[in-house]
Structure formats: structure tokens, C-alpha cells
Amino acid sequence: MTVATAAATGSAEARKRPARATASRLRALGMYTLSVLVGLAVWQLLAMAYGSSLVASPSETLNAARQLASDGTLTNSIIASSRRILIGWGLGVLVGAPVGLLVGQVPVIRQLLEPYIEFFRFIPPVAFVTLAVVWLGIGESSKVVLIFYTAVFIVTVNTSAGVMAVSESKLRAARNLGANRCQILRSIVLPSTVPHIVTGARLAMGNSFLTIVSAEIVASQVGLGSLIWTSRNYGRIDWVFVGIITLGILGFVFDRVLRIVASRVLRRYGVKL
Amino acid sequence: MTEVVETALPKVRGAALCADGVGIRFDSFQAVQNISLDIAAGEFLCLLGPSGCGKSTLLSAMAGFVTVDEGSLSVGGARITGPDPELGMVFQSSEALFDWMTVRQNVAFGPRMRGASRAEQTKLADEYLGLVGLRHCADRFPGQLSGGMRQRVQIARVLANEPGVVLMDEPFGALDAQTRQVMQEETDRIWRASGCTVVFVTHDIDEAILLADRIAVMTAGPAASVKSVYPVDLSRPRDEDDPSAVELRRQLREDIGEEVRKALRDQGLDDASHDAEEDDR
Numbered sequence A: 001m002t003v004a005t006a007a008a009t010g011s012a013e014a015r016k017r018p019a020r021a022t023a024s025r026l027r028a029l030g031m032y033t034l035s036v037l038v039g040l041a042v043w044q045l046l047a048m049a050y051g052s053s054l055v056a057s058p059s060e061t062l063n064a065a066r067q068l069a070s071d072g073t074l075t076n077s078i079i080a081s082s083r084r085i086l087i088g089w090g091l092g093v094l095v096g097a098p099v100g101l102l103v104g105q106v107p108v109i110r111q112l113l114e115p116y117i118e119f120f121r122f123i124p125p126v127a128f129v130t131l132a133v134v135w136l137g138i139g140e141s142s143k144v145v146l147i148f149y150t151a152v153f154i155v156t157v158n159t160s161a162g163v164m165a166v167s168e169s170k171l172r173a174a175r176n177l178g179a180n181r182c183q184i185l186r187s188i189v190l191p192s193t194v195p196h197i198v199t200g201a202r203l204a205m206g207n208s209f210l211t212i213v214s215a216e217i218v219a220s221q222v223g224l225g226s227l228i229w230t231s232r233n234y235g236r237i238d239w240v241f242v243g244i245i246t247l248g249i250l251g252f253v254f255d256r257v258l259r260i261v262a263s264r265v266l267r268r269y270g271v272k273l
Numbered sequence B: 001m002t003e004v005v006e007t008a009l010p011k012v013r014g015a016a017l018c019a020d021g022v023g024i025r026f027d028s029f030q031a032v033q034n035i036s037l038d039i040a041a042g043e044f045l046c047l048l049g050p051s052g053c054g055k056s057t058l059l060s061a062m063a064g065f066v067t068v069d070e071g072s073l074s075v076g077g078a079r080i081t082g083p084d085p086e087l088g089m090v091f092q093s094s095e096a097l098f099d100w101m102t103v104r105q106n107v108a109f110g111p112r113m114r115g116a117s118r119a120e121q122t123k124l125a126d127e128y129l130g131l132v133g134l135r136h137c138a139d140r141f142p143g144q145l146s147g148g149m150r151q152r153v154q155i156a157r158v159l160a161n162e163p164g165v166v167l168m169d170e171p172f173g174a175l176d177a178q179t180r181q182v183m184q185e186e187t188d189r190i191w192r193a194s195g196c197t198v199v200f201v202t203h204d205i206d207e208a209i210l211l212a213d214r215i216a217v218m219t220a221g222p223a224a225s226v227k228s229v230y231p232v233d234l235s236r237p238r239d240e241d242d243p244s245a246v247e248l249r250r251q252l253r254e255d256i257g258e259e260v261r262k263a264l265r266d267q268g269l270d271d272a273s274h275d276a277e278e279d280d281r
Helices: A002-050 A058-070 A073-105 A107-120 A125-136 A140-164 A168-176 A181-218 A224-233 A237-265 B055-062 B103-107 B109-113 B118-131 B147-159 B177-194 B205-211 B243-266 B270-280
Strands: B017-026 B029-039 B044-048 B070-075 B087-090 B165-169 B197-202 B214-218 B226-231
Touching (some): A002 A058, A058 A073, A058 A237, A073 A140, A073 A181, A073 A237, A125 A140, A168 B087, A181 A224, A181 A237, B017 B055, B029 B055, B087 B147, B103 B109, B103 B118, B109 B118, B118 B147, B118 B177, B147 B165, B147 B177, B165 B177, B197 B205, B205 B243, B214 B243, B226 B243
Parallel strands (some): B044 B214, B165 B197
Antiparallel strands (some): B214 B226
């Protein structure tokens, strides 16, 4: 009886909910569009005020983008930069998350690694660009290593902070139910830390975009950073604008994809983005 | 509770728990002192006392989370040296449940940790979820349940480990009055079905009278000890209006009221203690 009524009200609720959700999603989309249009208008005004030698207008930038896309430069740059970011960042997450777990969970490992973590995380990747090129050459590896360096500390520090924040009562419950240290690490600490790992991965992704530009400026033939830098040599402000805007859009898309995938796949671990 | 499934449960046998001159210190702070209690196998003992008197500290020591500085604690004759599945603990907060696991996975956690087969894990989980009347919620997540249901999951999770002793730290303290009453009746039924020894911490006199075989009243901290132990000779299920229940309640109130006033005087809250005395008159 009660079950039947509950099911009935449940389905009525369920029918109402998507409608309401769609409405609020449409409203959000409208606000985004408005905000972008206002931004474009401001940009256009600035371009008119300062002239195309200083600020390329939206239409000039669009034309330049078409031009760069038609000869494949833009696509190649996007692919090259994305590949470096995804490989370096991916390795950074793969190494940073387990290291962070161990740093947070095992005091000896924490004491051994903390001096290095606390030292290197204050040295920006840009400071290592020269050394990376001298040591690893101007090939792909120097760029990937710099991105990895960018990502790994952020993920490690976030993960170990997450380990410290694991609820004491959950740890006690697990010990009480007979879990040993390894089982606690795998079954309690890791799942509780997932939201912190995801946050670390997102921050690392943002910082990877900072690093990629400086790495590609110094040593690269292809990539969005090198596109921005070589455009300077040709005096093409509009190409610089194309490079900058592509970086922003690419970062936005990467973060969006990461958020959607993480919140779908990892929802049960409390990942809310 | 129509959905309760009565199964031929393997009888969980209670273990005797013994505290012998137990003292616990945190640095220079003496939390409890000289506590001696003999809890028989299968007995339901309530630890009753004013808040902050060290009831929970004593229970944590029984669960092996806190080391004893003086005396000893033993279960079934063996000294308690650390957490042990034999000493199951139901925590006050349902935060102790694992939110990313289904209810069934939560209850099967203990068997899984000791390497039980998947079939056995499921069998145990479903049996004990049946006992607490939550088999229909097995595939839900703790976050989708009410407070009372979450505490029942905690109880099932502890029982699935088939412990000799179940330690309960004010498990219904965060529940509303109606749910609390249902949970107390459920606890009585489940305890009788499982046959394990229960140590139940509470500051609620009525709860203690409803559930306990014996009630140990603790003195106010610091350096709290057992003030007196009352046997509760009432038939179950208990009737709170029974004349002996009424008389027992009066005695317990008096006993605990004395401790509360003493604690307030020790804290230098003289005004408060006057007020308390006036309230009593």
C-alpha cells in the first residue's frame, strides 16, 4: 500500500523534475550567451578605439582563424599542444595520486618526501624551461616533462590533504570491522580521497596551460605557444589573438569534459562539480 | 515492522567482558579511574552518566581504540589490545557508514575483510539486513536512507561480523523522539535474537530502563568511576509505567542529579548549582 503510493508520488515528482531542470538549464544558457555577447561588444569597442595594429577586432580575428585553419596551422597547433598537455598531465595524475595517498597515509614516506615536495612546489615550471631544453633537447620530451612537473605536485599535495581529511569515524569503523592497514588504504582512504584527487587534477589541468605556452615559446616549431610567438615575428596581432582565444577555448573544453566525466563516473564517491 | 524477515540465524554467542581497575589518562588529564565491571556473556549493560563523564572514553577503550593506562580490559578472558571484530562498535554518528558503498556492501564489509567468499558475504549481509528489517534497501546508498535506517545499517554491519560483544555509543542520540522509540524497541528485539553481549552508553534514563539488564551509573568526571550498579528486574518488553520502573527511574534521577550538581560545583558554577537545587525542590 505505502509502497504503491510512494511509487505514484515518485513518478509524478519525476515527471515534474526534468521540466524544471530543463527550464533552469535554458536560463543558464541564456545568461552565458548574453555574457559572451557583451564581452564581444566590449572587445569590438576596444578594437575600434585602439586600431587593428594594437587590438585585432572580433571579425579580424575570425578571418585570421579561417586563414590559419585553411592551411592546417591551427589544427596542427591544437593537436600538438593538446597531446603534450594530455600526456604530461595524465602522467602527473597517475603518479601524483598514489604518491599523495602514500604521503598522507604513511608517516615515514611523508617525512622522506615532504622536504622535496615543499621545496619544488614553489619553483614554477617556467624556471625549468631552459634546463629542460638543455637536458632533453627541443623534442617532445622536454615539453611533456615540464607539464608532468606542473601537474604532479599539485595532484600530490591535494591528494595527501584529502587523506588527512578522511573521517576519523570511518577509519575507526573499518578497523573495528577487522580491516588491516592495506585494506583501509584501498577500501576507505582511496574512495574518500577521490573528490580531492579530482580537484587536484582540475587545478593541474589549468596550470598545464600556463606551462605549455612558456615551454613552446622557448623550444618548439608547432603548438599554440609557438604560434603566438612566431606571429610576433610576422607582426600579426590577429594571429596572436587567434592563439590566445584558442587556448582559452581549449582549456574550457578540457575542463568541461573532465568535469562531466568525473561527475558521471565518480558520483558515488561524492564528486560534485 | 512487517518487512522483518525471521531467518534461522546462526546464534551469535555473547562473550563476557571484564574491566579490572581500569584507569585512562590523556597526558595529565585522568579521564576515568578504577573502573571494575564484570559483564556476563549475553548481558545487556547500560553505562549511564552525565555528559562528559568518560562513558564514551571507557567504551572506546573496550573497542580497543584507546589504550588503558591502569588495570586491564578483557573479552572472553583475553586481554583487549586493539580493535577486534569480536568487539563490534555502533557509532553515534552514521557518518561511520561508507557512503560510496551500497547498504549491502556496507554490511558485507566485515566478512569481505576477513576473506569470506562473495556468496557468503551476500548471504550474511542479506540475513542481517533482514534482521533489522532493511532487506529491501540493500541496493541503496546510505545517503538515500533516513537517520534511523542508517543506524539500523550500522547495527546490521556490526552483527554480520558475528561479534561476541556489541558496543553502542549513544547510537540514537541524533534521532527524533519517535524514531528513537522505535529503534529502542528494535534494539531489544535484535539483541534477544542475536544473543550477544551489549554495552550501551547513554545519558537517557528512560532508554536505560527500557533496554538494560543492569545499569551502571558513572560519577561525574574528571577521574570518573562507577558510582553504583542497578539490576533491572523487569519483564521484557518493558513497561515504563510499571511501579518498579517508576521507582527505579526516581532512584536513577536522584543518583545522577547528585553527580551533575557536583560537577557544576567543581566547575565553579555556583549559581547554576543553586538553580539546579531549586529546580529539584
